[in-house]
């Protein structure tokens with residue numbers, strides 16, 4: 001059981017629950033359910049955090065997603081970030097189909113931290129329509145995070 005999804009410059013990679021084939025859901029189509037390219041079964045909405053590994057992927061996700069994107073900026077050395085990880089995963093499941101939750105490792109992607117002016121972590125930014133709509137910092141339970149993010 002994986003605890004996160006991967007992505008590339010074009011979309012989120014979602015394993016089919018029926019046949020386990022990897023399907024790419026284009027960022028622009030995250031608001032609708034897709035069909036598996038192999039078995040044609042309906043794919044669920046993403047229900048796990050998306051692990052961002054490249055600046056281009058981050059930029060495209062934020063710019064193209066029709067759903068709000070909530071990003072967790074974290075680092076391995078940060079204790080509260082470790083405590084937050086299972087809550088963020090839980091929140092991704094609760095918000096499935098209504099928001100995309102993504103994680104940015106600030107040590108691996110310092111360029112994103114700089115452009116987003118991240119200071120204390122964990123930091124959370126909600127992006128809507130390609131731009132920042134709200135931000136908060138510090139550990140919080142999944143329910144509180146989603147209330148803050150206005151994803152009920």
Ligand SMILES: [Zn+2]
Nearest residue numbers: 016019036039
């Ligand atoms: Zn399939």
